[in-house]
Amino acid sequence: MPELPEVETIARGLTARLLGKRLLSFKLNRRDLRNPVPPGLKAKLEGRRVTAITRRAKYILFHFEGGGVLIAHLGMSGRLVLADAGNAPAPHDHAVLGFEGGVELRFNDARRFGLLDYATENDLAAHKLFRHLGPEPLAPEFDGVLLAKLLKGKKTSIKAALLDQRVVAGLGNIYVSESLYGAALSPRRLARTVQGERAIQLAQAIRDVLARAIAAGGSSLRDYVQASGELGYFQHHWSVYGKEGERCPRCDCSIGIKRIVQGGRSTFYCAKRQR
DNA sequence: CTTTCGTCCTGACTGC
DNA sequence: TGCAGTCAGGACGAAA
Numbered sequence: 183m184p185e186l187p188e189v190e191t192i193a194r195g196l197t198a199r200l201l202g203k204r205l206l207s208f209k210l211n212r213r214d215l216r217n218p219v220p221p222g223l224k225a226k227l228e229g230r231r232v233t234a235i236t237r238r239a240k241y242i243l244f245h246f247e248g249g250g251v252l253i254a255h256l257g258m259s260g261r262l263v264l265a266d267a268g269n270a271p272a273p274h275d276h277a278v279l280g281f282e283g284g285v286e287l288r289f290n291d292a293r294r295f296g297l298l299d300y301a302t303e304n305d306l307a308a309h310k311l312f313r314h315l316g317p318e319p320l321a322p323e324f325d326g327v328l329l330a331k332l333l334k335g336k337k338t339s340i341k342a343a344l345l346d347q348r349v350v351a352g353l354g355n356i357y358v359s360e361s362l363y364g365a366a367l368s369p370r371r372l373a374r375t376v377q378g379e380r381a382i383q384l385a386q387a388i389r390d391v392l393a394r395a396i397a398a399g400g401s402s403l404r405d406y407v408q409a410s411g412e413l414g415y416f417q418h419h420w421s422v423y424g425k426e427g428e429r430c431p432r433c434d435c436s437i438g439i440k441r442i443v444q445g446g447r448s449t450f451y452c453a454k455r456q457r
Numbered sequence: 458c459t460t461t462c463g464t465c466c467t468g469a470c471t472g473c
Numbered sequence: 474t475g476c477a478g479t480c481a482g483g484a485c486g487a488a489a
Contacts, residue, residue, distance in 0.1 A: 185483095216465075216484075240483080258482045259467080274467095293466040295483060311484095338460065347484075355482065445461075447482075 184256045186352030187392055191399030192262055193237040204231045207280035216297040223300055226250050239315050239351035249303040257295025263288045315351040319388045326382030336373035341444050343373035356423045359450045361388040363422045368456045369449045422450040430455055
C-alpha cells in the first residue's frame, strides 16, 4: 500500500537507475487497469530519454524528452520492478519498459487498482488526476495555518479529512493513523475543531512522520534494490498502524492500541493519549 | 455545495 | 487437506 513516503522512495530509486536512459521499447500487456490505459503511449515514448522522475501525491511521474510525462499510480498492490531484459516475465506484469543498457522497468499490479496515464509537461497541473489535489505536505508552504484553513468548517472526522486527497495530497490509511498519533489527536474528532495550536501540531506531526519514513526508505534502498530489484517496500516501524492490542509506545495506559472502523477503513489509535 | 457509500480486484488469511 | 468466506485498500462516481 504505497503512500507518499514509499512513492517518494521509489521515485528516488528509479532516478538513480534510469535518469538519462533512452526508452527503447514500451510493451503494454493489458489495458484494463483502474482506468483504461490511453492508446498511443508506445509511439509517444519510445526513443525518448528520461529527463526526470518525480512524485506528486502518490503518483510517480516519468518525464521524457520532448515534454511527455508517463504517470503511474500503484494503487494497493502495484510495484515497479527493475529487471534484466530477458528475465522471465512475472504474472501481472502489465507494462514493460525496455531501456538502453538492458534494464527493464516492469509495472506489476495483481489487483489492478493502479493506473498508467499520459500528459504533457504543459498540461500536467490541469490534468484530471492532479487538478483537485491539495498541497504537498512536505512543501514549504504547508504549515498549521494552511492546514487550519483547509479543515475549517469540515464536518467529517479528522481521519476522513486527512485521507481526502483534496485536503492534503499523499496521505493514506497508514500515515493518517501515524500522524494523528504523533499529534495526540483523536481520529474521531471533527475536522473543523482542528484549528490554531492543534493544527500547528498536526501539520508538524504529518511532516515528521513522512520525513522519517522517507529517511528510513532511503537508508534501506540500496540494499533492497540489489536484493530484488523491487523498490520502495522497506522495513517500517509504525507506532500504531496494525498494532491493535499492543501497548501504546508513549504512555502507560493499560488499554493499548485500539482499532476502529471509519468510513469502512481501519484506524488505529491510543484512546488515552489521543484526544 | 458537502458528505457518505459502493465499487473495482485478487492474494493472504481465517475458520469450519 | 480443502474450500468457502472475509479482509485489505485508493480513488472516483453515484447517491443522499
